[in-house]
Amino acid sequence: MPTAQLGQVPREAHRRCPCGASRLDAAGGWSSEHDSGLSRSVVAAAGLDGIVGRASYDAAMTSETGLTSVEICAGAGGQALGLEQAGFDHALAVEIDPTACDTLRANRPTWKVHEGDVRGVEGKAYDGIDLLAGGVPCPPFSVAGKQLGADDERDLFPEALRLVREARPRAVMLENVKGLTYPRFANYRDQIRGALHEMGYGTHWQLIYSSEYGVPQLRPRFILVGLRPDDMARFEWPAPVGTPPTVGKTLHDLVAANGWTGADNWRDRRANTVAPTIVGGSKKHGGADLGPSRAKASWALMGVDGRGVADPGDIPGESTAPDALFRLTLRMGARVQGFPDSWEFTGRKTAAWRTVGNAFPPPVAFAVGSAIRRALTGESGNEATTAAPVVRNTSAIGR
Numbered sequence: 001m002p003t004a005q006l007g008q009v010p011r012e013a014h015r016r017c018p019c020g021a022s023r024l025d026a027a028g029g030w031s032s033e034h035d036s037g038l039s040r041s042v043v044a045a046a047g048l049d050g051i052v053g054r055a056s057y058d059a060a061m062t063s064e065t066g067l068t069s070v071e072i073c074a075g076a077g078g079q080a081l082g083l084e085q086a087g088f089d090h091a092l093a094v095e096i097d098p099t100a101c102d103t104l105r106a107n108r109p110t111w112k113v114h115e116g117d118v119r120g121v122e123g124k125a126y127d128g129i130d131l132l133a134g135g136v137p138c139p140p141f142s143v144a145g146k147q148l149g150a151d152d153e154r155d156l157f158p159e160a161l162r163l164v165r166e167a168r169p170r171a172v173m174l175e176n177v178k179g180l181t182y183p184r185f186a187n188y189r190d191q192i193r194g195a196l197h198e199m200g201y202g203t204h205w206q207l208i209y210s211s212e213y214g215v216p217q218l219r220p221r222f223i224l225v226g227l228r229p230d231d232m233a234r235f236e237w238p239a240p241v242g243t244p245p246t247v248g249k250t251l252h253d254l255v256a257a258n259g260w261t262g263a264d265n266w267r268d269r270r271a272n273t274v275a276p277t278i279v280g281g282s283k284k285h286g287g288a289d290l291g292p293s294r295a296k297a298s299w300a301l302m303g304v305d306g307r308g309v310a311d312p313g314d315i316p317g318e319s320t321a322p323d324a325l326f327r328l329t330l331r332m333g334a335r336v337q338g339f340p341d342s343w344e345f346t347g348r349k350t351a352a353w354r355t356v357g358n359a360f361p362p363p364v365a366f367a368v369g370s371a372i373r374r375a376l377t378g379e380s381g382n383e384a385t386t387a388a389p390v391v392r393n394t395s396a397i398g399r
């Protein structure tokens with residue numbers, strides 16, 4: 001049964017619901033929607049009991065948890081890395097972009113990477129996997145696009161649902177952009193949830209700001225978690241970890257590496273906030289840059305020229321003026337996305353930047369993945385406890 005229509009519930013009632021944090025989105029969309037209320041009797045009456053969660057998948061498991069995952073649209077591995085850190089062993093990573101696949105293979109030679117269209121992947125081979133995860137393409141829902149949703153040929157939610165039907169994972173995690181929270185997609189969200197409910201999953205959808213999980217960037221992401229009712233009863237969204245480091249603190253050593261005397265001032269006075277949301281750009285629209293004009297303007301206030309991306313050695317030096325604008329390198333962008341420096345990116349600058357800019361920050365994937373792991377294993381705790389009040393940079397731009 002699809003969830004209740006949001007319009008039937010007074011808006012204020014959604015600000016905080018009994019199951020966890022929920023926010024009203026500034027654009028009028030709902031930041032959190034949930035329906036974990038698939039009762040056992042409903043499931044049983046529908047003949048669904050036992051359909052999900054069969055553990056027939058027998059991949060070699062190397063993590064301590066023994067939990068396995070299939071990830072679609074894996075990109076350069078932001079989500080994959082965070083899920084690995086949360087205890088999920090990737091049985092398969094699916095990605096169509098050759099540069100992103102090279103990056104996955106370079107960093108994790110043991111992962112099975114399927115380089116190709118997810119439409120050609122047969123889910124039955126992964127029957128009983130613990131987690132099916134993915135960051136399906138955002139352009140159908142992004143404000144930067146035409147917001148065609150299901151009418152956009154790039155929409156891969158139907159493929160994700162097909163794989164859930166075929167692989168019957170215990171848990172589902174799909175992330176997308178804030179645009180999907182907007183009222184125009186209410187019916188589409190209902191359809192997605194309805195399909196999962198019919199397959200025996202409870203669902204919970206939440207808007208999460210990456211900046212609340214240690215990432216120096218707002219980067220709001222709308223995350224859908226699907227779990228069978230018993231597991232959903234144990235699921236809690238991870239608590240924010242506190243105020244994130246500023247861009248200045250995150251990048252200072254890289255920016256100062258060529259002896260720029262303005263580096264300390266840049267860190268303390270110009271880049272003393274979190275970044276606007278980084279974007280990867282599309283293949284169609286060419287070059288690597290830091291996004292739409294509003295984002296570029298925010299970067300300029302931080303002393304960063306957002307019109308392009310620098311080559312590796314092209315950073316400020318001893319003779320650079322203290323107030324000069326400079327461009328981010330790929331490594332700087334990767335740090336702003338929460339990647340560790342140990343994660344390599346292959347390919348030429350524009351193609352590699354696209355994979356960095358499209359990523360789901362590993363720390364956020366870790367936090368949500370850990371919450372899913374706890375729901376599956378029955379571990380207690382909420383790992384990501386609040387260390388300090390969260391400060392939002394409201395001038396930064398979300399996508």
Ligand SMILES: C[S@@+](CC[C@H](N)C(=O)[O-])C[C@H]1O[C@@H](n2cnc3c(N)ncnc32)[C@H](O)[C@@H]1O
Binds near residue numbers: 116134137138156355
């Ligand atoms: C938002 S990005 C995912 C980012 C990734 N989750 C990460 O954390 O790095 C979407 C990805 O879907 C991939 N993609 C788009 N269409 C696809 C298809 N038909 N089959 C497989 N992958 C596809 C894109 O190449 C892109 O890397």
